Every structure is written in structure tokens, then in C-alpha cells.
Amino acid sequence: MLDTSFPLIKSFLFTLATLLPFLNPPAIAPIFLSMTEGASQEIRVMLAKKVAINVSIMLISTMIIGNAILALFGISLPIVRIGGGVLIMYSAWNLVTASDEKSNDSSQDNSMSLEKANSKSxxxxxxxxxxxxxxxxxxxxxxxxxxxxxxxxxxLKFSGAVPAILLATFTLYICMKFASQMLNKLGESGTAVFMRLSAFIMLCLGVQVCWAGVQGLVNTFL
Structure with missing residues (x-):
């Protein structure tokens, strides 16, 4: 019985250990909070659920056909890293330079928060x-x-990988759902500073990802 289930268990642990550091739920929580600034807790929970479901679907899809798609279009992983890094830098820069001014119309803020939440999901x-x-x-x-x-x-390996992906994305969901509670103790000014710092870290991460892609391209010519 142990020999039969060993590929499943091994695949579960391997998948979890491989994907969880890339998803990095604790680090995503403050970024999620800063990108949903002005949204109510209910909207944040809804958005956290959407993001977790989207990530689950994309991870499973990429696991199954990702390599074939990249090969079909002739796209290498270094190119994916460069493109993704540029997008991360663009998103982070918008957060870093975002205005702190808020509208006095609370009803309009709530309406826009829901609209923006859906557009950012x-x-x-x-x-x-x-x-x-x-x-x-x-x-x-x-x-x-x-x-x-x-x-x-x-x-068996596939049956082990899917639950690991679901567990990783559930962890991501929990961290995003309770992001505001985790940062409440910092206070309003402390939270604002922490959000800006998180945006800057996100910007640095984008640069790092982009640089890794450039290094990968350079290595292909050496």
C-alpha cells in the first residue's frame, strides 16, 4: 500500500515545496491590501476568493499544458521572466506613485471600489x-x-499535485482575506508606510525577475 501511494505523496510534497515559495502568501498579503485600498472587507474577501480561484486554475492549466504552449509559440522561460518582470514593475510603480487623496463621497468610493476590485481580479x-x-x-x-x-x-503523481496546488492557493486566500486584520495593529499611518514599502519591494522583485530573464537570455548565447 505504501509503495502504491508513494508517488502520490512524493508528488504532493514536491508540488507544495515548489510552488509555495513562488506564491509567497505572507508577502502577497500587504500588496493585496495596498492594491485594494478603499475597498470594504466584504469586497476584499470576494476579491481574495476570485484571485485564489484564478491562481488555482492557472497553476493546474500551466502544469498540464504550459510547456507545450511555450514550445508551440517558441517562447522561452527567460522571455516569460522579462515580460512578467516588466508587468510587475509597472504595477508596483503605480502603487509607489499613487496619490493618497481620497474622495469625500463615500457612496461613490464604495461603487468605484467594487468596480476596481472586479477589474483587478x-x-x-x-x-x-x-x-x-x-x-x-x-x-x-x-x-x-x-x-x-x-x-x-x-x-498518482497528478492526483498528488492537484491537492497541493489547492492547499497552496487556500493558504494564499487566507493571507489575503485577513490582510487588513494582520496590519490593523500598525495604525493608519503605519499601514500606509508598510503599503508603500511593500510596493517598493514589489518593484524590486519585478527588477529581479526581469534581470533573471536577461541573464537567462545571455546564457543561451554563451
């Missing part, structure tokens, strides 16, 4: 902030690991 919160180049590369790596000439083993 995929871009940029799902992609590229959460499901970025690192997560894409990780999902493709997991997809390669589940390939097996033995169909039963491949099925």
Missing part, C-alpha cells in the same frame, strides 16, 4: 503579481515531474 492581482513568472516556471517544472511512462504512476 485578474490583472494585475492574479497575473502577474501572484501568478508571475516564478509560479509559471514552477508549474511547468511540476508538470514535467508528473510525466511517467507508467500511466498509473503518472495518474
Amino acid at each position: 485578474f490583472y494585475p492581482l492574479t497575473f502577474p503579481v501572484t501568478f508571475g513568472p516564478g509560479a509559471i516556471a514552477g508549474a511547468i517544472t511540476v508538470g514535467v515531474s508528473i510525466l511517467d511512462e507508467n500511466f498509473s504512476n503518472a495518474l
Whole structure:
């Protein structure tokens, strides 16, 4: 029984260990909070659920067909990293330079908050902030690991990978859902400073991802 279930358990642990650092739920929480500034808690919970579902679907899809799609279009992982890094830098720069001024019309703020939340559920919160180049590369790596000439083993590996993805995205959902509660103790000014700092870290992450892509391209010519 242990020998039969070993590929499933191994695939579960491998998938979780591969994807969780790329998703990095604790680091996403303050970024999520800053990008949903002005939204009510109910809207944030709704948005957190949408983002988690989107990330789950994209991780599973990329795991299954990601490598084939990149090969079909002739896109290399370094190019994915550069493109994703540029998008992350663009999103982070908008946060860093965002105005602190708020409208005095609370009803208009709530309406706009819902509209903006829906518009941000995929871009940029799902992609590229959460499901970025690192997560894409990780999902493709997991997809390669589940390939097996033995169909039963491949099925067991796939059956282990999917629950691991769901667990990772559920952790992401919990961190986003309770992001405001985690930062409440900082106070209004402290939270504002922390959000700006998180945006700057996100900007640096985008530069790092883009640089990794440039290094990957350079290495292909050496």
C-alpha cells in the first residue's frame, strides 16, 4: 500500500515545496491590501476568493499544458521572466506613485471600489503579481515531474499535485482575506508606510525577475 501511494505523496510534497515559495502568501498579503485600498472587507474577501480561484486554475492549466504552449509559440522561460518582470514593475510603480487623496463621497468610493476590485481580479492581482513568472516556471517544472511512462504512476503523481496546488492557493486566500486584520495593529499611518514599502519591494522583485530573464537570455548565447 505504501509503495502504491508513494508517488502520490512524493508528488504532493514536491508540488507544495515548489510552488509555495513562488506564491509567497505572507508577502502577497500587504500588496493585496495596498492594491485594494478603499475597498470594504466584504469586497476584499470576494476579491481574495476570485484571485485564489484564478491562481488555482492557472497553476493546474500551466502544469498540464504550459510547456507545450511555450514550445508551440517558441517562447522561452527567460522571455516569460522579462515580460512578467516588466508587468510587475509597472504595477508596483503605480502603487509607489499613487496619490493618497481620497474622495469625500463615500457612496461613490464604495461603487468605484467594487468596480476596481472586479477589474483587478485578474490583472494585475492574479497575473502577474501572484501568478508571475516564478509560479509559471514552477508549474511547468511540476508538470514535467508528473510525466511517467507508467500511466498509473503518472495518474498518482497528478492526483498528488492537484491537492497541493489547492492547499497552496487556500493558504494564499487566507493571507489575503485577513490582510487588513494582520496590519490593523500598525495604525493608519503605519499601514500606509508598510503599503508603500511593500510596493517598493514589489518593484524590486519585478527588477529581479526581469534581470533573471536577461541573464537567462545571455546564457543561451554563451
